[in-house]
Amino acid sequence: MKDENSKIEERLENMKNFYLKTEKLLNSLPDAIPEKTKNMLKKTVLGDKDLKKLMEGIDAHRPPRIFLIGRTGVGKSSLINALCGAYVAKVSDTRSCTEGAEVYQCKNGDRVLMEILDTRGIAESECLNTETSAEQMLLDQINEFSPDVAIMMLNCAHRDDIITDVEFMKKVSKEYMNINNLKLPIVVVVNKCDEMRPARVKRADEYPQSKIKQINEVVQYYKGIIIKNGLKIDSIIPVSSLIDWQTPDGMEIAVEEIDNLPQSDIDNLQIVYDGRYKIEELLDILEEAIQDFEAQMGLRMAARLNEVVKRIAKQLNKIFTGISAAVAVTPIPTSDIYVLIFLQSVLVALIASLSGRDISMETAKEFIISVGGVTGVGYGLRTIAQQGVKIVNVFFPGAGSAISAAIASAGTNGIGKAAIAYYLDEKSIEEVKAKFDEAKENKSQNN
Template identity: 40%
Template sequence: MNPKFEEMQKRLTHIGNLNNYIEDLLQKVPGNLVSDKQRKKLIEAITDDEDLGDLLEGLKNPRPPRFVLVGRTGVGKSSLVNAMSGKYLAEVSDVEIGTKEARKFTYEADGQVYFEVIDTRGIGESETFNTKAEDELTEVVREFRPDALLFLQKATERGHIDKDVIATKKLMDKTGGDLPLVAILTHIDELNPSRIKEPDGYPVEKLNLISEKKAQLARIFDEHGLEATAILPVSSYIEWERPEEDGGGPRIAFDGRRGIEELLDFLEENLDVRAAIHLGLTVRLNRVAMRISERFIKIFSALSATVALSPIIATDIAVLLTLQSILLMIIAYLSGRELEFRTARELLVSLGGIGATGFTLRMIAQQGSKFANLLFPGAGSAISAGIASGGTYAIGKAAVAYYLRGVPEDQLRQVVEDARREYDEQQENE
């Protein structure tokens, strides 16, 4: 098996098992570091976070996104799906679905289903597409329960758009009209000058043409009373090559994709959470891991502030170190690695380039600030809370940089400094 694929499968397993890992992790926290009462409050704080709860629930039951594709022959449906996945997917047709005006496909690779689609090849294109065909297609779409309808139109063509838009509006109206409708302008790389395929090298005249085509499609939608949730121009242009070694699938030799990341961003924000999680896990694994990590950073930063508000000098160091260790272990786990508590605590000293001395001084500063309580009750704890919360935030950001973004250790000092500034700015704006 391909080592890269094995690594991906390991990370998929880790992320999918995150809920159980966290529960086990919290139960294994050494009893001399946190009390049972503190452990219980920590579990409650994590499980009560609604956004994180939705993410973890999506991880339990992810499913492939389901799309209805509307577009004529040659509009680039399979190319778009391949561009979205970054893989040369196999197009597998299922059994008949009750209408000759559409076909149902799954797009697969390495035994993994990436997308389920209904290709409405008859809509707008066939002269025999009548009321009966519309009703049959409507029923199929309802049973399919799609996450979104993708309306594909070649940027280089103008004909037939009105007819396709009218047919799409009828389908939307008959199915309830509450589906996200994404209008996608394909083949923008073929707009003049068509010889320029490099996505970052589009000249001004090409960019202007893309804007004009987008505005044109928006006007046509408006004329026919069809509202698109988004209109996104994309290039799915990829040149594939097959590696010489046996068993290797086609790989990208030239990547001319443009606008695909924006499309994926939109879909992840608008799909059912289970479909969005699946999309992220199969297409942008690191994006899902970072999204989950950011939520944990927020939760643990808030918990650190709560711990630091204890007015008793030096009683919170063990709990704070435990919180930061758990945060570090969770982020490492999302990258496919597992750390022991001892290793995590040792890494806290060096991760972020702050060094043992800097870490100790920060802790002393945190505890020392509590002496202010002797003169101004509550003031020292408030200062300590800010230091603790900001420090946890910076440690989380450094862990994401190190484990998920591959930032070298010698560059993490800057990551920590930037994170501290970012945290301070957020506090000032609240």
Template identity: 40%
Template sequence: MLNKELLENRLNRIVNLYDNLDSLIDKLPVKLPNGAKNQIKKIIFGNKEISEIISGLKERRPPRLIMVGRTGVGKSSLINAIFGKYIAKTSPVEIGTNQLKRYNYESDGDILFEVIDTRGIAESSTESLTTAEDDLKKAIEDFDPDAILFLSNATERARMDEDVTYIKSLYEEVGTQIPLLTVLTHVDNLEPSRIKESNQYTDSKKKNISDKKLQMENLLKEFEVACSTVILVSTYIEWNKENPHLLSLEEQKNLIIDFDGRYNIDELVDFLENNLDFRASIHLMMTTRIDKAVRKISNLIIKAFAVASTTVAITPIPFSDIAVLVPLQLILIIFIAYLSGADIDKESAKEFLLSAGGVGALGYGLRTLAQQGGKALNLLTPGAGSAVSSALAFSGTFSIGKAAQAYYIDKKSKGEVEDIMKNANEETEGK
């Protein structure tokens, strides 16, 4: 079974391939004409998407969040619900004032989230020397958060107005562009409140949830709070021991879920993964949904290489663009194979490229080249002139990437891979 350590090893292998691109290109099963190697390196190293992926893999780190909400709204419970286990909150550090504290949420020595917990809404003290706005400014300046989570209790309609007024004043004062996510908690307590299993929610309970979401969206619109997505969740979990907060760290680590009443946590995690800094997003995926992490990284790599391949056709080069495109696709295949944990040599990469889709190296996008089979792959005709357009280069590369994903990651048969490649090609042609 895939675990975080195994995936880290795979990601490190991909980074090493990228960092030693000269060596990788030299080992490809193709004969490159003069200048092709430098052109391949230029395309890969110059592609913004590929560069961001590699940087994200190298510099992956825990997400940094600022949580704003009333005391008791369920900040720690939300963290527990995301990871599905009781997460120890450690290392409280005051941030300039005793109204702000920074915590690391850890599990088995691994930091999962870094969180600044602000003073509760409507809990400012007259004795405080700073305002909530000043505190938040300080936190943003020192902490550089990936997102701000604004938590409000879905069952307290009257307080929702106050909460929105508060977050509006904070955002206006701070003037930040940091992603803001509004999270309505405790939806399990909406009527009928006796129903806690999310898969048993009645139509009336679902309607109440939808109504609450609409209420908050309208409030945010009315108060002109920009750039906020609204997600409603239940973080309700019963552990196998009572009062888990009173247990020792060792006992907390061994807690298991006795009753799971969580709702909509996947949507919340999806938002975070798609809106956080990529370095933080990778770390979050690896600690919450590791199988999805493999596929998401794979999809990003495929798309990045497909985009990179379009420059082959639009950049004038003094030799056949096929001499650049085929090695790019071979490197893509090797990246996907390494991500799956497979050990792939140059001959097996060549064999896959020739057999993908049953029609040869560039499949559906480059039928003319495919008809030449192995001769074309060995690039015996450099200088043949432009053979591909940007659209065909993208389509062919994307299809081959999807085929490699299906074969190496999803363990599909070659027949299934052929169908997937056809569908991928049709998908790109339709865009």
């Protein structure tokens, strides 16, 4: 596990080092590129706030603090494992806790992934003296914990009475606003979707329409209650956190028994069955909901190596897709295509650096050409003909062309996806090319 942690840091450093070289790359662009264009590129690439933040976040990140509220057995602990893609050990905080609430760190090896305030909700804390004091104690603890995001977990398989907890969340939200002058992001997660009929179908990509329909009905039902009772939430999403685990020597083990295993087995548990549904989407939602960027970065880094680098690569792709669109609408005395190839090459090189490879801009450009993005916009000869651009001019600065923002961003997005498939998923160049062509075909059909 230690090995994996140092690899994550190493690869992210790799990527940052390449980013730090971008200014030099921009300065060494051929003289034929007018100063004005170079400056525009510097401003859009180096001045991009999201990109800057992403790079800064590599050295400055912290485990996100998540306030989890949900009834016993709804799957709170399972959800944390599902989000991290690993069985994460709970390490309880020494701070004294309110009855029915627990603060702990989730660790994988010696890496702290998340900090959790886990509570069964106000509806289940009747063991406390009087309801008002129980509620106030819990509120105080939430305030002290100061969460980055709150997750309210509900059960898809049976419709619980959630009004008490909704009312409580309204108070939490109000106090949070008073104290922090910030809105507490609230995400509602409807778990155990796999248990909807037919319950035997557990693989997310095999859910029949009828199952999805039932799931959506439950989501609408809960959403209706939440809205009617005036709780403002960021999002509501159905998921399944189902994962079956086995020890490295292949022994399948029930979740309830995991804590009895020797530590070395716990650290190296493997996923034997992955029944997760929409967990990737939930991560996207949480990332968007969390406002503190160090915590946002920490959330991205809470997964396994492979998933961490993929999430970062996806974020890079999103940023460069945006930059490409911005560049396309800026009038510049240079071929848009030339500029786009430059941007896409930086993107490809950054993604490659996440895989542990150190590639030159030249190699990145060759990659773009070999997957069929020869035009730098990725939509092949037909589009280029429509754009009225001569292919020969593509590789030379100064060739006149103007590309719409939509085509520029779609092209960059396609190249980013291809680079992820090739460098991170280790698909062959033929497979990547086939996928890229397919995307192109779909696009032209849709048009």
